[in-house]
Amino acid sequence: MMILIRAFERPELxxxxxxxxxxxxxxxxxxxxxxxxxxxxxxxxxxPCQFEEVALKAWHCMNDVFQRVLGPSHxxxxxxxLDRLGTAxxxxxxxxxxxxxxxxxxxxxxxSGSDALRSIALLQGLGTYFVNRKRYAxxxxxxxEIVNRITNWDPGDxxxxxxxxxxxxFMATAQFALRQYEQAMSSFELLVDLATxxxxxxxxxxxxxxxxxxxxxxxxxxxxx
Numbered sequence: 101m102m103i104l105i106r107a108f109e110r111p112e113l114x115x116x117x118x119x120x121x122x123x124x125x126x127x128x129x130x131x132x133x134x135x136x137x138x139x140x141x142x143x144x145x146x147x148p149c150q151f152e153e154v155a156l157k158a159w160h161c162m163n164d165v166f167q168r169v170l171g172p173s174h175x176x177x178x179x180x181x182l183d184r185l186g187t188a189x190x191x192x193x194x195x196x197x198x199x200x201x202x203x204x205x206x207x208x209x210x211x212s213g214s215d216a217l218r219s220i221a222l223l224q225g226l227g228t229y230f231v232n233r234k235r236y237a238x239x240x241x242x243x244x245e246i247v248n249r250i251t252n253w254d255p256g257d258x259x260x261x262x263x264x265x266x267x268x269x270f271m272a273t274a275q276f277a278l279r280q281y282e283q284a285m286s287s288f289e290l291l292v293d294l295a296t297x298x299x300x301x302x303x304x305x306x307x308x309x310x311x312x313x314x315x316x317x318x319x320x321x322x323x324x325x
Contacts, residue, residue: 220246220249220250220263223242223246224263227239227242227243227246227266227270230242231270231273236273236274236277236278239271239273239274240270240271240274240275243266243267243269243270243271243272243273243274244267245267246263246266246267246270247264247267247271249263249267250263261294261298262298265291265294265295265298268294269291271287272284272287272291272309275287276288276316281316281319281320282316282320284316285313285317285320288309288310288316291313292306292309292310292313295309
């Protein structure tokens with residue numbers, strides 16, 4: 101998936117890649133029940149001119165899917181973020197395939213819940229990826245997006261509380277790394293309250309948020325009241 105994304109605006113590269121996938125169909129076709137079996141078989145029957153048309157349509161379809169799943173915000177249109185995502189994917193560790201965005205985006209809890217939950221699961225996957233890659237500007241955007249997505253969530257739903265805390269965790273982590281200590285202090289203060297209510301004061305995660313909050317206080321020259 102990310103290889104195709106990096107081939108954006110190069111339809112000839114997309115065409116070549118899809119042809120390579122089609123040539124792999126011999127293996128897939130040995131398993132008729134495989135969901136890709138019919139697709140590969142159809143690709144092999146296409147003429148070159150037809151194949152290019154299919155490749156372009158497939159590319160536009162991919163963009164439409166990302167647009168629909170990620171929603172109408174700053175992460176919704178994949179093409180508007182190619183510069184940032186391209187920078188991130190160019191630094192992928194080839195020895196760590198579990199870190200690849202295409203794997204992360206299709207993992208987790210995508211198979212359960214509503215479209216909104218699947219959308220948040222995608223953002224969580226991207227957030228974890230950017231944490232590991234120290235891409236803090238993108239991480240802050242994703243945290244904010246998750247928080248915005250669950251503003252109408254039922255306050256009594258523990259899943260909503262967990263996701264709300266996840267969004268602010270991403271934001272606070274990014275703000276602290278970017279030395280935005282006043283903003284990070286507010287975020288960690290809220291995280292202390294959320295974690296205390298959700299996990300209890302004695303939980304290690306609550307203590308960690310409290311320690312970060314106090315560190316932000318020191319860095320901003322404030323004093324604990």
